[in-house]
Amino acid sequence: MARQDRHRNVFDIFSSAISSWSGKPVTFVAAVVLIVIWGVTGPFFGFSETWQLVVNTGTTIITFLMVFVLQNSQNRDGEAVQAKLDELILSSQAANEFIGIEKLDEKQLRKLSEDLQRRARALDQEAENV
Template structure:
């Protein structure tokens, strides 16, 4: 069941993001708008579009969330494997489970390290320019 839902969710999310789906939605809205005078712009006429869009939106939320969860997990697994198999620090593996405060602190330390490395690189460039000149 899960594999079928996964395939269905992926296919629907892919189709929903396609130009064909967008064009179909625009045509449907235009047909609804054009039909307004024939139905006297009644409450039922308005209810049709409101109910239809609500149902489609409600269902699409679950399909898109499923796809994003799966894509996020796959991406995180790939990143963890790259970190594990490289000389990178293992402390970055699993950081998606940290709290917002812990992530902010780790981000601050990474930025501080980047500024330090940038300063070292600039000093090295400056010394090379002095020697070359």
């Protein structure tokens, strides 16, 4: 189990670094520069199939891998936000029933939302009557 945790931590660290790096303007500029260089070299390679295959294969591989890296980062961010919200709920006078609602299915969430809207309207009416 310890070995598995170590690998998971390495992947988490890797995905965090890649996610952070890929979101920077300099990374976008570097990607544009690479595509421009690739485009400019087209005449030198006679716009061959190999020349086209280089960018097609490269972008496909990068896109495929980035899906997993970014999803890992997004999952961890979502879990962290949920934990922070749960802590705020626990430390306030809010209803503890809201802890863990992210695990409800769509129908249950819709019903909860409708109940909250009814409660909010009732509170608005009470405030108007005061």
